[in-house]
Amino acid sequence: METEIKEPVIVIKDLVKAFGDKKVLDGFNLTVEKGSNVVILGKSGSGKSVLIKCIIGLLQSDSGSILVFKGNISQMNEDELDQARSKIGFLFQSNALYDSMTIRENLEFPLLRHWVDITKEEVERLVNEALENVDLLHTMDMMPSELSGGMLKRVALARTMILRPEVILYDEPTTGLDPVTSREIENLILKLQKKNHSSSIIISHDMNCVKNTADLVVLLLEGKCYTKGTYEELKQSTDENIKQFFE
Amino acid sequence: MRNPKANNIKLGAFVLSALVLMIFAFFIIGKNNNIFGNDFRLKVQFSNLNGLTKGNNVLFSGLQAGTVKEVELINDSTIEVTMQINSKVKSFIHKNALAAVGTEGLMGNKVVNISPVKGISKKVEEGDLLKVKNTANMDEIIAKLSKTNDNVAIISEVLKGTVLRIDSSAILKLINDQSIGINLKASLKNIYKTTSNANEMTIGLNHLVNDIKKGKGTAGLLLTDTSMASTLKDAIVQIKAAGVNANQMTNQMNTMVKDLNHELTNGKGPLNRLLKDSLTAKNISLTIENLQKGTDGFNQNMEALKHNFLFRGYFRKLDSKKKEEQSELLKSSQKK
Amino acid sequence: MSLVIRFKNFLDETGNIARFTARFFSVGIKPRYENKELFNQCYIIGYRSLPLVGLTAFIMGLVLTMQLRPSLVDYGVESQLPVMVGLAIVREIGPVITALIFAGKIGSSIGAELGSMKVTEQIDAMTVSGIKPFKYLVATRVLATTLMLPLLTILGDAISLFGAYLGVNIRSVTSFDLFFLQVFKSLDFSDVLPAIIKTLFFGFAVGIVGCYKGFNSTKGTQGVGISANSAVVLSSVMIFIIDLLAVQITELMGLN
Numbered sequence: 001m002e003t004e005i006k007e008p009v010i011v012i013k014d015l016v017k018a019f020g021d022k023k024v025l026d027g028f029n030l031t032v033e034k035g036s037n038v039v040i041l042g043k044s045g046s047g048k049s050v051l052i053k054c055i056i057g058l059l060q061s062d063s064g065s066i067l068v069f070k071g072n073i074s075q076m077n078e079d080e081l082d083q084a085r086s087k088i089g090f091l092f093q094s095n096a097l098y099d100s101m102t103i104r105e106n107l108e109f110p111l112l113r114h115w116v117d118i119t120k121e122e123v124e125r126l127v128n129e130a131l132e133n134v135d136l137l138h139t140m141d142m143m144p145s146e147l148s149g150g151m152l153k154r155v156a157l158a159r160t161m162i163l164r165p166e167v168i169l170y171d172e173p174t175t176g177l178d179p180v181t182s183r184e185i186e187n188l189i190l191k192l193q194k195k196n197h198s199s200s201i202i203i204s205h206d207m208n209c210v211k212n213t214a215d216l217v218v219l220l221l222e223g224k225c226y227t228k229g230t231y232e233e234l235k236q237s238t239d240e241n242i243k244q245f246f247e
Numbered sequence: 248m249r250n251p252k253a254n255n256i257k258l259g260a261f262v263l264s265a266l267v268l269m270i271f272a273f274f275i276i277g278k279n280n281n282i283f284g285n286d287f288r289l290k291v292q293f294s295n296l297n298g299l300t301k302g303n304n305v306l307f308s309g310l311q312a313g314t315v316k317e318v319e320l321i322n323d324s325t326i327e328v329t330m331q332i333n334s335k336v337k338s339f340i341h342k343n344a345l346a347a348v349g350t351e352g353l354m355g356n357k358v359v360n361i362s363p364v365k366g367i368s369k370k371v372e373e374g375d376l377l378k379v380k381n382t383a384n385m386d387e388i389i390a391k392l393s394k395t396n397d398n399v400a401i402i403s404e405v406l407k408g409t410v411l412r413i414d415s416s417a418i419l420k421l422i423n424d425q426s427i428g429i430n431l432k433a434s435l436k437n438i439y440k441t442t443s444n445a446n447e448m449t450i451g452l453n454h455l456v457n458d459i460k461k462g463k464g465t466a467g468l469l470l471t472d473t474s475m476a477s478t479l480k481d482a483i484v485q486i487k488a489a490g491v492n493a494n495q496m497t498n499q500m501n502t503m504v505k506d507l508n509h510e511l512t513n514g515k516g517p518l519n520r521l522l523k524d525s526l527t528a529k530n531i532s533l534t535i536e537n538l539q540k541g542t543d544g545f546n547q548n549m550e551a552l553k554h555n556f557l558f559r560g561y562f563r564k565l566d567s568k569k570k571e572e573q574s575e576l577l578k579s580s581q582k583k
Numbered sequence: 584m585s586l587v588i589r590f591k592n593f594l595d596e597t598g599n600i601a602r603f604t605a606r607f608f609s610v611g612i613k614p615r616y617e618n619k620e621l622f623n624q625c626y627i628i629g630y631r632s633l634p635l636v637g638l639t640a641f642i643m644g645l646v647l648t649m650q651l652r653p654s655l656v657d658y659g660v661e662s663q664l665p666v667m668v669g670l671a672i673v674r675e676i677g678p679v680i681t682a683l684i685f686a687g688k689i690g691s692s693i694g695a696e697l698g699s700m701k702v703t704e705q706i707d708a709m710t711v712s713g714i715k716p717f718k719y720l721v722a723t724r725v726l727a728t729t730l731m732l733p734l735l736t737i738l739g740d741a742i743s744l745f746g747a748y749l750g751v752n753i754r755s756v757t758s759f760d761l762f763f764l765q766v767f768k769s770l771d772f773s774d775v776l777p778a779i780i781k782t783l784f785f786g787f788a789v790g791i792v793g794c795y796k797g798f799n800s801t802k803g804t805q806g807v808g809i810s811a812n813s814a815v816v817l818s819s820v821m822i823f824i825i826d827l828l829a830v831q832i833t834e835l836m837g838l839n
Contacts, residue, residue, distance in 0.1 A: 058707050082713045096708035100696075110712035258626040261633060265734035268741050269779070275767045276775060 007034045009167055009199045010055065015064035016223075017050055024050050026223030027064070032167070032199055039202045039210045041245055042220035048203040049093070051220070052169040055201070056090055057081045068167065086114040089165035089198075093172045095156035097144040104140050107131070107159050114163055130158040133195075134188060150181035154188065161192050168193070170202040174209045186212045207246065219245070287337055288316065289330045291346040291359070291377040296326055299348050299357040305330045306349075307361045312336040315359060330359060343368035345380030438500065439534040445493055446537055449544040452486060497542050504535060603795045610715070611722030621723045628689050628724070629731030636735045637742045639684050643676060644668070644743035648750025665757070668747040669766030670774065677740040678778050679826055682785035685732055686818040690793040693724055694814030697797025698807035706798070721798065725790035732786030733779050773838040781829040788821040 010032040017025040024047035032038050042048045053059040055066055057073050066073040068084055076084060097106050107127045111118060131137045134154040139147060147155065153173065160168060173189065174182035186209055193200060204210055210217060211231050219226040219234070221241060227234070235246050293299075296318065305313040313336070317329035332340070341363060349360040362380065371377075648668050655661050697720060700706050709716045748762045796814040800806045 053707070056711055058710055078715070085711055085713055088711075090708070090711045092704040092708055094703045096704040098700075098705055098708075099703075109714070113713040254626045254630075255622060257630050258622060261630040261738075262625075262734060265737045269737045272737075272767075272770075272775060273772075276770050276772055 008032065009034050009069065010201070011067040012055070013065050015051070015054065015066065016062045017047070017054055017059065018062055023223055025054070025061070028220070028223060029225055030218060032201060034199055035197060036215040037193070037200050037202060037213050038216045038218060039204055039214035040218045040220055041205060041210065043205075046220050047223055048220055049171055052090070052171060052201060052203060055169060056085060056088055082114075086163060087166045089160040089163065089168035091156055091160045091168065091170045091173055093175060095152045097152060097156055097159070099144045102141050102143055103131070103136070103147075103155055106144065106155065107162055110159065110163055126162055130162040133161065133192060134158045150177055150184070153177065153181075153185055157185070157188055157192070161196065164196050166198050168198055168200040170200060170204075172203050172205075174204065174206045179208070182206065182209060189213060205245065287332050287334050287373060289332050289340070289371060289375055289377055290327055291330070291379060292321070292325050292327050293348060293379060294324050294326070295348075296328070297348050297357060299328065299359065303357050303359065304351070305332065305359045305361065307336050307340060308363060310336070312361065328359065338370060339363075340371045341368040342371055342375060344371070344377055346377040347380040435534060439537065441496070442500070442534060442537045445496070446540055446544065448489070449493070452489075453544060453547065497538065500538055599799070600791070600795050603798070604791055606717065607722060607725055607791065610717050611725065617719050617723050620719055621726055624723045624727035625731055628727045629734060632685060632688055632731070632735060633738065635688055636681050636684055636739045639680060640677065640739035640743040641746040643680050644672060644746030645750040647671060647676060648747045649753065652754060661755070664751055665747070665762045665765040666769040668750075669744060670769055672743045672747065673740055673770060674774050674778050677743055678736050678782045678785065679822065681736045681739040682732060682782060682789070682822045683819055685728075685735060685786070686789045686822060687815055689728060690789045690814045690818040691811040693790065693793030694796040695807055695811035697794055698800030698810035701798060701800045702802055702804070702807055721794040724794055725787060728786040728790030728793075729783055730786070732789070733782045736779065736782045773833075777829060777833040777838055781825060784825045784829070785822050788825060789818040792818040792821060
């Protein structure tokens, strides 16, 4: 465990988000340091997805602040949000590949949007590189419906990485995949992260994934940060609420 | 998205074909509209539109010539109708043309019929007011028809009675009798003679009256002469009686000739046979001619007499005092 | 009580659709424009719908003619058949039938497409990628439906009139020239223009309702199905309501 204090990338303070009467997040605090992988653990419906959607601005928080690169997401206008989003990658649970477009177009799409004055050659090069990173260069002109689940996840990962984000948010990256493919995805996440020197927040309840990727594990319970520590630290814990995840 | 260029071409073809169709349709409709779209307007004032409304057709001699553009109530008995007329028809409508509200078919839409009238007139100009041709509308026609029907009913009732009476009368039997024909021939000859006599008589009378008419001075002279006046009076009374007799006679002749005519056309009975005799036919025709002449002459006489009497009446009114004196003189002279 | 709640829900839905429409005008119309996607949607919505619209329009013209004939023959105005059919097709049948078919095909596909995009987080993915989904997905589709339906209606009218021409020729003989002349002689701008203008609104309604339903789809495949279905139902009803409004407006403007 590293003890030196690094530059914080994401600072979340007293975040509250409610749907109707139900408070999903109730005073959540978290700091993500540069270059670290934070895994957020929690039961289904505990508000993990809501948390990362708040971070990227898909959901508007009710109170509290989310500072990403020292800018407060909840107070940004659309243009500023777009600016901030270009530095944040998001891997969706369901991949969210545009199924009306080919793989190439899927990858080009964010590129052309965020980097408006990019040249065609540059786009071509970046797309090739991104697909090469996930070993799927041959699928370039296929439609998403022609690929398997694992391949789709890898394409989605490539699309997330193509903008070289400084922070990547993973929404259950290994859910629904077999253990072998899960391992591949985990390795890819680590490999690409090292290459880009990015930080990440990973939502998962797959303990293997947590074990392999986490620098810091945060347990989300009843809308609050219940506890945090390394994988090993939490595994030793005798707390019932923690123990149930490791059984 | 696989082949965006080909898709764009298809989209272009689709959009273009639709736009071309639209422009084409607009062009054709526009062309139609232009024929009736020229601002050439005619007006006409009706007292009753019978349901004519905006948008109804205007026919010129039965040819579609435009539409009713505006209907405006001017006062309680005048409604002004503004019509938009095809400019092609403009040069054929003259100022004396008549307009009327009509109907397409028996129960169809109302139309304005413009009909030309013979005679020289200038061509119409923008905004001219046409005259109205009076035509009966359906309701009036039906009202009149029902009245006519009533009359026909009455007439036929009367006719029925007449025919029944004729049927039962002795005249028909008379006509059917063969010997009557011969008698008739003889009587026709007599009639001929009578009429020629009457003719002569009336000619004589004519002369007489003409003489009376001619001499204004003579008349005055005559009138001062009391004895002459009384004689004249007698003569006039006699002439009058003769005239009445002649009139009766001609009337009788008339009915007789009518009956003859009837027999002739029917071609039945002894009369027909009688008339096959060319000589008789000639006689009859002569008779009728004379009769005509006689009555004509008599008519003239009567006319002349009337004028004379009027003149006398006028004269009497003018010098009523003188007349009284004259009558006194007359009386005194009679006493003498 | 449930009736009150349902009425409230109805008002809520109406308010949301109105808001959605307002958003189209405030957000969707401003630059930057997604021209490429707009053309793509025009292709899918316009060109791909043509065969279906053409087929239904053709059958409608043919059937309408054959159905109208007997009563016209009864009145002895059989010669007016082209005029009757032409006016009916251009003024009412063409626009409304085309719009209903369009609502069935395009409304449901937009509802289902956006619904499944919503469910599979593709819409979120767009937002994250710096694309405004409202512009990219909604504005393009609404514009495409608004622009394409009038064009489809014009083509549909033409095909329908051709069907009517064949329909006239089944029982009697008329030349194409005469038919054409009779139809166009009875048509005026006041027949054609309101009919085409109202299809702009039909198309707009189909686009807005389809997008709204898809955009607000609930999770799961059932949610997508419901979006697609309610998009068709609601846009069809909207078409009739707009038609009613259109006829009254043209009446008021004195164009009838």
